[in-house]
Amino acid sequence: MRRNLLFTAAATSTAVVGSILGSGLAAAAPAVPLASGDTAPYIVVLADGADARSVAAAQADRLGLDVGHVYTSALEGYSATMTPAAATALRALPTVQSVQKDTKVSATAQTTPTGVNRADADLSPTARINGVDERVDVDVAVIDTGADLDHPDLNIYRAGAKNCSTLALSPEDGHGHGTHVSGTIGALDNGTGVVGVAPGARIWPVKVLSDLGTGLNSDVICGIDYVAAHANEIEVANMSLGGAGSDDGNCGRTDDDAMHEAICAATDAGVTFVVAAGNDSADAAESTPAAYDEVITVSALADFNGLPGGGAPSTCRADEDDTFASFSNYGTDVDLIAPGVCINSTWLNGGYNTISGTSMASPHVAGGAALYAATHPTATPDQIKAALQAAGTTDWSNADDPDGIKEKLLNVSTF
Incomplete structure (x- = not known):
C-alpha cells in the first residue's frame, strides 16, 4: 500500500570610522579643536573623485576622528567616531557629500508562528518562550520525509536519525x-527564525517517505519499529502521513493490520503517537493511522x-478565520x-516556508505532548492524551465542521 503525505503545499552589520582625501583644510592651519566632548559613531560619504584612504587619514588628523572602516568600492567614504561638532565641521567641507549617524542593525527577529501563539505556548512555563535558547528536555521522533539535519533553528539528534525509506539513502530531507x-x-x-511549541526538543528524524513524499506501508512500520526500539529515550512520535484503511480491531486483535500492531507495541512501550487526521474532507475513520484509537x-483549524474570535483576513489560502479547515478530515476518531x-x-x-494541512496541525499537538511529557516523565500515552484534551478549549467556531463535533482546541498554557 502506498502512503501519501497529508499536506497541501503551499544582515548586514555596520561598523565605524574611515579614511580621507583632500581634507579641504588648509595644510598649514592648526588642528581644529573638535575632538573633546561626547563622541558617537558616524558614516562619512565623500564627494565623487575623492580618494577615501587619503582623505580619511587627513580629516582624522585635523579633526581628531577615530577612523574605523574605509570604503573604496561601493562608495568612497569611511566610518568614524567623532564629536557632534566634528560632524558639523565635516558637513561644511566640499570633499564631503554627507555625514550620518551610525545605527545598529541585527539579524531578522524571531517570529512566533500563528499556531504556536494560538496554542498559548508562549504562556507555557515549560516552553519558556522569551528569545533565550533554553531547550525543553524531551525527545520527539518525526516519522516523515526526514529532516534538514543541519538546520540552524532545529535541535536535530543526528545520532538518532534513521532512514527507513527504500527510495532514499539517508535521513536527509x-x-x-x-x-x-x-x-x-x-x-x-x-x-x-521561528519558534516551536516545545522549543529545542531533540528531534529524531525517522525517514519513511521518499523525497517525493510517498512510501510503502513496510517503510512506515520500519519507522515505528525503530521508535519502539528506542522507547526508553523517545517520549513522543509524530506521524503526519496516512493512507486508506480503517480500524477494524484494537490492540490484541488488529485483524492482520501490521501497522496497527506496531503502534500498539510502541504505545505499550510508552511512546505517545500523534497523527494527522487527513486532508480529504472525509471521515478520518477511512484513513490509517488516523483511525486507530491508540493515537x-x-x-x-484555519x-x-x-x-x-475570527474576522482576520485570510493569508495563503481562502479559508475563514477561526473555523474548521476546508480540507480537514473529521469524525469521532478525531481527538483534538x-x-x-x-x-x-x-x-x-536552513530556510522557512508557509504551508497548510493536517500535517501542520499534528505537530502542534506533538509539541504539546512533549511539553507535558517533559514535566510528567511517568505519564502514559493515555494520560498524556487525557491531559491534552482536558486542557483544550472550545473557543473556536465549528459552523463549517462537517460532523458538528466541537473537538477541544489545543492549549498548552498550563503545561
Missing part, C-alpha cells in the same frame, strides 16, 4: 515536509492571526483540533 513538521514541534527559541488524531492553515516553519537549506 529532500522534500521539506519533515523539516517543516520538526520546526512546529521544536524550533529553537534563539531569537531568529492522538488531529484535525486542522487561524490567520493566532487569536480567537489545532492550527493547520498557513503555518510558517522551518524548511530545507
